[in-house]
Amino acid sequence: EHSSFHEVLLEMGLLHRAVRRNCRSMVKLLLQYTPGSVPEGSESSTNGIPEGFLFRPDVHGPAGLTPLHVAAGRDGSEDVLDALTDDPRQIGIEAWKSARDSTGATPEDYARLRGHYAYIHLVQRKINRRPSSGHVVVDIAGEPS
Numbered sequence: 729e730h731s732s733f734h735e736v737l738l739e740m741g742l743l744h745r746a747v748r749r750n751c752r753s754m755v756k757l758l759l760q761y762t763p764g765s766v767p768e769g770s771e772s773s774t775n776g777i778p779e780g781f782l783f784r785p786d787v788h789g790p791a792g793l794t795p796l797h798v799a800a801g802r803d804g805s806e807d808v809l810d811a812l813t814d815d816p817r818q819i820g821i822e823a824w825k826s827a828r829d830s831t832g833a834t835p836e837d838y839a840r841l842r843g844h845y846a847y848i849h850l851v852q853r854k855i856n857r858r859p860s861s862g863h864v865v866v867d868i869a870g871e872p873s
Contacts, residue, residue: 744798750802750805750807752810760815796812
C-alpha cells in the first residue's frame with residue numbers, strides 16, 4: 729500500500745519540478761524527507777542518517793536528466809545546486825561527475841557547456857572538503873606526569 733503511494737510521488741517528479749522552479753527550500757525538504765519520518769538515532773538509521781530517503785538528487789527523469797543536470801544547465805541555480813549537493817548521504821556530490829543523461833553527459837558537463845563555472849567551483853569545494861580515505865587522525869594530548 730505504501731510503496732504504490734511512494735511510486736506515485738516519484739512519478740510526479742517533485743524534485744525535478746522544485747529544481748526547475750528554483751525553489752531551494754522545497755529541494756531541501758524533499759531531500760530530507762523519509763517515509764514514516766524515522767527519527768534520528770533509531771535502530772533503522774546508520775550513523776545518524778535515517779534509511780529510506782525517497783527523493784534523491786541522482787534520480788533520472790525524462791531524457792535521463794537528474795535534478796543535478798537540470799540545475800547545472802540553468803542560470804541562477806547556485807542555491808538549488810548547493811542544496812542538491814548537500815543531501816544527507818552526499819549522493820549529489822557523487823553524482824555530479826558520474827550521473828549521465830541519455831547522451832552520456834554529466835551535470836558537470838552541463839555546467840561547463842553553459843559557462844556556469846561558479847557551479848563547478850561550488851561542487852569542487854565540497855568535494856575537496858570530504859575526507860578522501862575515510863580515516864580520521866586524532867591527536868589526543870596526554871596529561872603531564
